[in-house]
Amino acid sequence: MLELKNISCSYGRMPVVRDLTLKIEEGSTGLFGPNGAGKTTIINAILGLVSLKTGSISFRGIELNKLKTHERVHLGISVVPQERELFPLMTVYENLIVGGQNVPSAREHVEKTLEEVCEIFPILKERFEQKAGTMSGGQQRQLAVGRALMAKPKLLILDEPSLGLQPSIVHDLFTILKDMKKDVSIMVTEQNVRESLRAVDTGHIMENGEIIITGTADELSNNPEVEKAYMGL
Numbered sequence: 001m002l003e004l005k006n007i008s009c010s011y012g013r014m015p016v017v018r019d020l021t022l023k024i025e026e027g028s029t030g031l032f033g034p035n036g037a038g039k040t041t042i043i044n045a046i047l048g049l050v051s052l053k054t055g056s057i058s059f060r061g062i063e064l065n066k067l068k069t070h071e072r073v074h075l076g077i078s079v080v081p082q083e084r085e086l087f088p089l090m091t092v093y094e095n096l097i098v099g100g101q102n103v104p105s106a107r108e109h110v111e112k113t114l115e116e117v118c119e120i121f122p123i124l125k126e127r128f129e130q131k132a133g134t135m136s137g138g139q140q141r142q143l144a145v146g147r148a149l150m151a152k153p154k155l156l157i158l159d160e161p162s163l164g165l166q167p168s169i170v171h172d173l174f175t176i177l178k179d180m181k182k183d184v185s186i187m188v189t190e191q192n193v194r195e196s197l198r199a200v201d202t203g204h205i206m207e208n209g210e211i212i213i214t215g216t217a218d219e220l221s222n223n224p225e226v227e228k229a230y231m232g233l
């Protein structure tokens with residue numbers, strides 16, 4: 001579905017992603033690693049917001065390197081950024097509708113997609129008239145995911161969705177993501193390896209801009225190195 005081939009990115013002279021190769025299949029994948037490992041930079045490179053020093057990225061067989069960000073989004077890549085970036089003064093309903101307007105192929109299905117999103121996140125329907133900025137952190141995260149889904153993506157990328165949420169809410173969110181992967185492929189970056197391994201099929205552990213371990217969720221859960229370094233044991 002998504003293939004990153006030997007990509008490198010830097011900020012000025014500082015290399016941040018180093019000759020990284022990564023293949024993301026349909027289903028769900030986790031990209032794990034500590035603060036500063038380069039996870040967000042990879043997402044920005046996929047969107048074309050950070051340029052590649054070397055390598056190439058392709059999505060469903062189409063090379064992205066020369067495409068603008070909105071063209072990449074139109075191909076079916078939707079990102080939920082770390083900071084959520086909702087429109088806080090607009091209502092929940094308006095935020096969702098805006099999410100469905102960005103991609104031409106999603107526009108004609110807005111009403112149906114809205115129903116589907118509200119089935120996944122019933123709280124959003126209850127709060128349609130509420131201003132997004134007045135909702136709790138967990139509800140705002142659900143809205144951010146819901147808004148991204150309104151674009152009917154083929155690949156949904158979530159950048160550290162657990163950030164700033166209390167553990168019970170994180171648990172619920174990953175349960176929802178686990179169910180959602182039947183309909184849309186998911187790539188999630190996380191520092192919270194333990195929770196996210198419940199929701200993904202495969203995972204990649206990053207350190208210093210490189211992938212150091214790859215495996216299925218089971219393999220990573222049972223890998224003593226992963227347990228020691230990333231699961232607080």
Ligand SMILES: Nc1ncnc2c1ncn2[C@@H]1O[C@H](COP(=O)(O)OP(=O)(O)OP(=O)(O)O)[C@@H](O)[C@H]1O
Nearest residue numbers: 011016033034035036037038039040041042160191
């Ligand atoms: N715009 C920027 N300019 C300069 N350096 C940056 C910029 N953005 C990120 N960096 C640096 O690049 C490195 C990788 O950052 P990145 O945000 O990709 O990591 P991350 O794995 O997503 O971590 P986090 O959990 O903090 O989001 C870090 O050392 C960071 O300080």
